[in-house]
Amino acid sequence: MINIDFLLAGCNTRCMHCYVGGGPGKQMDTEDALRCLEKLDAVAAFLPGAADLTLDHEPINHPDAGRIIRAAAGTRHVRNYHHGMTTGIAVMGRSDRDDVLRAYRECGYSHFGITVHGNAAHHDEIVRRKGAYEKTVAAARYLKEQCMALEVSLMLNRFFPADAESITELLEELQPDSVFCAIPVFTPVGSMEEFESCRANLQELEAMKDYLPRWKQDGEAFLRNARELTVSAAAEKLKKGPGLRALFEAPQDEVYLTVHPDCLLYVGNSGAETRCLGDLRTLDPEKTAEEIRKLPGNRDYGAFYDPTDLPDTYDLVQALECLPQELVYGDFESTLYRGLAELGVPTRMDAFRKKRDLYMQQKELLDTFLAHGAITRAQYDKSFGDLTVKMGMGLEN
Numbered sequence: 001m002i003n004i005d006f007l008l009a010g011c012n013t014r015c016m017h018c019y020v021g022g023g024p025g026k027q028m029d030t031e032d033a034l035r036c037l038e039k040l041d042a043v044a045a046f047l048p049g050a051a052d053l054t055l056d057h058e059p060i061n062h063p064d065a066g067r068i069i070r071a072a073a074g075t076r077h078v079r080n081y082h083h084g085m086t087t088g089i090a091v092m093g094r095s096d097r098d099d100v101l102r103a104y105r106e107c108g109y110s111h112f113g114i115t116v117h118g119n120a121a122h123h124d125e126i127v128r129r130k131g132a133y134e135k136t137v138a139a140a141r142y143l144k145e146q147c148m149a150l151e152v153s154l155m156l157n158r159f160f161p162a163d164a165e166s167i168t169e170l171l172e173e174l175q176p177d178s179v180f181c182a183i184p185v186f187t188p189v190g191s192m193e194e195f196e197s198c199r200a201n202l203q204e205l206e207a208m209k210d211y212l213p214r215w216k217q218d219g220e221a222f223l224r225n226a227r228e229l230t231v232s233a234a235a236e237k238l239k240k241g242p243g244l245r246a247l248f249e250a251p252q253d254e255v256y257l258t259v260h261p262d263c264l265l266y267v268g269n270s271g272a273e274t275r276c277l278g279d280l281r282t283l284d285p286e287k288t289a290e291e292i293r294k295l296p297g298n299r300d301y302g303a304f305y306d307p308t309d310l311p312d313t314y315d316l317v318q319a320l321e322c323l324p325q326e327l328v329y330g331d332f333e334s335t336l337y338r339g340l341a342e343l344g345v346p347t348r349m350d351a352f353r354k355k356r357d358l359y360m361q362q363k364e365l366l367d368t369f370l371a372h373g374a375i376t377r378a379q380y381d382k383s384f385g386d387l388t389v390k391m392g393m394g395l396e397n
């Protein structure tokens with residue numbers, strides 16, 4: 001399975017727990033976006049399995065959102081996966097929001113979701129934008145009026161027990177079609193460590209026991225799961241498991257790729273890029289598909305850390321035993337990454353960033369030589385092409 005995150009326009013918040021490197025950012029030129037969608041479709045035609053793309057971070061921020069959504073929905077070999085989640089800020093910021101929603105509806109996308117992080121003050125604190133809660137709620141009301149199916153994600157944190165009453169009132173008013181309670185994961189991406197002071201522990205989650213059924217949750221199943229996701233439970237599981245190297249070397253079957261607003265195609269999920277395949281606009285579809293087929297899966301574990309950089313399993317167990325034992329993470333993998341971050345283990349992304357900086361320096365040097373006539377255009381093209389391939393910054397043209 002191939003998943004492609006297509007970064008069309010920056011998002012409106014800077015959530016502390018963001019694991020996809022979100023936040024305000026550049027927007028892709030409309031013609032480039034249409035060309036890249038076409039090219040992805042052509043690449044996917046040469047891929048053996050399923051391929052999904054997701055317009056992301058946040059497509060509704062793009063002035064030509066309607067046109068791009070229709071183009072994404074019209075691809076033949078890559079499926080446009082509409083996750084539907086939005087902060088609502090982009091929706092409420094558009095005077096043509098009815099038209100944008102019509103584009104979604106006509107393409108068969110009829111569900112949308114909002115994420116709630118607590119009461120208004122806590123929500124705004126976690127997403128780091130004043131007034132964000134108000135916009136999110138306004139968007140939810142608007143989406144309901146437009147007869148969209150509404151999903152509410154409750155992104156749990158330590159404020160939830162105190163905010164439970166106001167969250168219940170909101171859900172009673174909105175009457176969403178579904179509610180999902182999520183415990184934030186941890187990956188070694190961006191500034192996720194800033195969320196750690198807001199992370200809920202098991203006692204805080206248990207304090208919400210009576211509210212969970214009112215939020216359409218199976219409370220017992222939720223808490224049973226949470227008990228298995230504490231730091232102490234992860235340390236025990238790690239002690240009994242096959243060892244760190246085995247976990248991080250196990251083959252994975254999902255490949256994540258990201259297209260940036262400058263049209264560069266990267267290996268790795270958004271925020272966790274580890275290699276650049278080149279400018280999607282000019283890449284050869286068949287050759288690109290061939291390269292993608294060779295990529296190892298990169299959803300977890302080895303996506304972030306080179307197994308040769310890992311500490312002994314025992315050292316990680318010790319690091320986990322030094323963390324607050326009752327903190328709860330979204331999955332077992334997250335707890336391991338949290339321990340590795342505590343140990344300062346370098347990530348694949350760190351290594352890639354260093355390589356990219358060096359590449360840019362060398363490119364600038366070549367640019368200077370060319371500008372001063374020290375090398376010919378042919379020499380420049382040859383040297384630049386060799387440099388690009390050698391440093392893993394693109395495919396050979």
Ligand code: SF4
Pocket residue numbers: 011012013014015017018019020021022023057087
């Ligand atoms: S979690 Fe989503 S909404 Fe929040 S910063 Fe990241 S991409 Fe943006």
